[in-house]
Amino acid sequence: MTQPLKAKLVAMLELVYPELDCDFLSEQLLTTMGLEPDQAPPPAHQNNWDESDVVLITYADTVQRADEKPLQTLHRFLGDCLSDSVSSVHILPFFPYSSDDGFSVMDYLAVNESHGNWEDIERIARDYKLMADLVINHMSARSRWFENFRKRIDPGKDYFFEGNPRDDLSAVVRPRTSPLLTPVQTDDGERYVWCTFSEDQVDLNFANPKVLIEFTAIIRHYLERGIIMFRLDAVAFLWKEPGTPCIHLQQTHELIKILRLLIEHHSPDAVVITETNVPNRENLTYFGNANEAHEIYNFSLPPLLINTLVTGDCKHLKTWLMSMPPAQMGTTYLNFIASHDGIGMRPTDGLLTEEEKQRLINTMDSFGGKVSYRRTPDGRDQPYEINIALYDALQGTAESGRDHWQLQRFVCAHTVMLALEGIPAFYIHSLLATENDHERVKHTGRLRSINRSQWQLDELEQKLADPLSHHSKAFRELKRLIAIRRKQPAFHPNATQFTLHLGLQLFGFWRQSMRRDQSIFCIHNISNEVQQVALSDINLIGTDQWQDLISGMTIDDLSGSITLKPYQSVWLSNLDVTV
Template sequence: MSSRTSSSASEQLGFQVLNHLQVIYAEEGDEALLGLASELVEIMRLQQVGTIPLSHKNDWNEADVIMITYGDSLHQPGKRALTTLHQFLHEQCEGVINGVHVLPFFPYSSDDGFSVSDYYKVRASVGEWGDIKKLASEFRLMSDVVINHCSSESGWFQNFIKGEGVGHDYFYVANPDDDLSQVVRPRTTPLLRAVETAKGVKHVWCTFSHDQVDFDFRNTDVLKEFVKVVRFYLDNGVNIFRLDAVAFLWKEVGSSCLNLEQTHEIVRLLRVLIEFACPTAMIITETNIPSRENLSYFGNANEAHCVYNFSLPPLLLHALLTGQSFYLKQWMMSMPPAQDGTAYFNFIASHDGIGLRPVEGILPDDEVEKLTETMQAFGGHISWRALDNGVNKPYEINITLFEALKGTIEGEDALGVERFLCAHAIMLALEGIPGVYFQSLLGSLNDHERVAMTGSFRSINRHHWDYHALVELLGDDKSHYGRVFTAMKRLISIRTGQSAFHPNATQFTLHLGEQIFGFWRQGLNRRQSIFCLNNISDKPAVLLLSDLNLISTHQWSDLLSGNVFDDLHATVEIAPYQSIWLSNEK
């Protein structure tokens, strides 16, 4: 993001910070908030700034593709895991991947890193800060800020139990008699956990698990602590800040405790501080909630730079399993173009499962049931959440994407690889920045042994690989791993060379029947157009090129197959799960 010089930049920063604090801490006096604003500016080392970051500026382009991975998914004897990850990126993904999201690499006690016990350390089994800096010097680096909760084994929570020291007042304490009936939960465990402390029994708030204790941001010391964390990560090369589970941040008894105004205002405050410190840095909010609520985290291009496109994975999976694009198209037509300065973060697989809350109000219950039954038949699991009426509802599907797409609702078939690649061809072509999960880049299978070992359904898609064994598999074109990896790298390489695939390039949904899911992209310079045509069914599809209204003075060719289309009135047969990127520029 560019910036402009201003003699009043420091005044502007102070003014913005104070405005946000007045909304978050409305009951605090002006003098206290002025002091807090000064402290935050000092923590970020922004006492003297000479420029004001420009808004509505896109600091990304079509070349940006982020690989999502755990820092210890790859192992080789005698080397730190992050060193091996760096080796993989250079030896296997050179020129293909330019960003990497290293999932929580901190010491932790549960949830594969998302129950952080120390925010200022790198887990010894993964590496050290030098490894993080090395990655950041060569790739755009995304790190999690696990901002809603931390481990019950953390030093902060141990001080809470003792009643003294840093962190002793960082955690949200509630009364079991409070009216908590409206609180939205993503889990079925009890919300409150009774803890014996030096000051008696306290009931701490645990949105996710009893090992993950929620912070109390009513305490301004908690806000200051996380601003320190952000500054520390910036100093170590982090460029993209993923705010984990941020939608649950602010609590008010008697409310849903989800997406409250103070939560949004804290995100806006962090954006101001981060942009003044590093104009090219970004915030991405992780809010696995219904689509309309998720979109609210864009604000007016003054909140998150990116939001996860959470509805895409379940809707695309449903389309490919049923051969029907109706719900996918309906949703896509309802999605507003991201303003300049914001972008969608597209993904179809991640370290977590395929969330089902984002399709509430989009996919009917009977279609969700059809989807979950098929996933269980393919070896997957279903995680549940508790409703306020005591009923449990499917929350997410736990399965690898490759196994999820090994058939249709009619059962397994021989078109799994084609279906899997079609899913990624769609995702890579959509408006937004693509995130490709490491296990999907390889075509990983369900890891049932790891589920049995950890007791967590999510472990099914978190396989650990021996580096040399993996490289051997990837080099074998007879294995599905080799086929998938080679094809995925080719898809990404083609994608990153097209101006029409800029994350903010124009997108329109096409109406070509149920079998063909199509959309049109046009570059910001309006020179390149790409018609993205995808047969989402297991039957051949027929397309009349005249239905696309192609400009006859342009030469049209498929970027994926190389086929040239001279007769714009011809009939084209599209094979099952074939994708065509029909472009007027090669």
């Protein structure tokens, strides 16, 4: 018999707040979310996605037009250019903010007036599955809550996590080199607040259940505005205990489960996504037992795939892929190879050697990239991420430098991503093949700005209409590949996947639809040399007809071979399924 919602919630809350009256707290949360104590759960292991799902990641103001709010311009661009290509749109923080391009939120319940308003958000949500950031770990030092913290009044007085400089904080895992504790003058004296990311981003105190109630109300507001995908930003750092690493603590996992329970009972089609830029084994824990995140970002994919393409060697990518467990039904991977942030280096821990990491960093540096650092518990500064536009990251090889295969290498990277188990997510600047924006870095003084350009819509439309522009070539080819992918049952995010062993210059894997009526052999030449693929090595079934979905080439002789040009990919499919 299914456990009633309230009883399940109380059991979860007691693991986080053992000293509190969790029966009363559960009633507060259910009332805040508008739920009944005995409300029926959604179907277990339900996939709220299929092979047609493709995500676009963008800032609200990446595409701009004179005399029009950016959210309206974004909606126009989506409708004109991407309505047949993407099913979901992740609009990065569109709230009033004080720093970090939106991730230092001043008001969770307002839309930044310079971007538009809630009606603009709702219009986009009617046409696409809309993902929004729940910036849950920290809030702006210029927010009303933090001003109230300084004044020692509610709401806000006890909403932020305080530390003591005398505490042993040596084990705390840091993503930055800035001081962890920031002194703040309040109306009752100096206090030290915990700042995982910057002094303008003050960590919230979830040990105070009022903060959990506040975020439950925020989530309900988003759901009522049409947002059904929740990206839990920097959630790994949520719970703090001095003397511990203050990352991945069990209370953090339990809080994610609590939020998922509330969200999916309110809206069964809603999805929780955890953003945890950490080593691969740690990242996988956020699936829980199919009761935590519905989706996790596949953070090891970007550095491993880029390393593969600039070295012409897929050994590490193949080893990693073989180690990845199939996601349970009701969960899946969110695959991406570029984002508004840099290429994370922590997800390569245990996957690349220190020498290989340094070679990748040196190669990206030669292509115009920059490196951001983090402070380790022993006080050393270690590379945290490489800041570079994906198109420029793939302009050559580690051995020979820049070459003429940039566009082909760039398309190959996305062809791999589109075919892998999981849901593909395109950062808008990768879809548009935007280059490094060094001028924006000079203007903002922030390395991440190198991959956060802004386009004027008129200029962008001209670039995309010019058949000789690399922007147009990349955009048209990626849209073509997306259109193919969205029709293949074997590319369902939860369809079977097995790794193929075809040497170091050919990266391959096999996908099979859940009904077992379609197989696709995905083979990618990740080198700058021509490669031969013996068809006998991939065991095509002789009674089926086979065709490359990308080129349209049919396979007539299964004892023969196919030739792949540098960075060429093939998706060999049987013809039982209409393409």
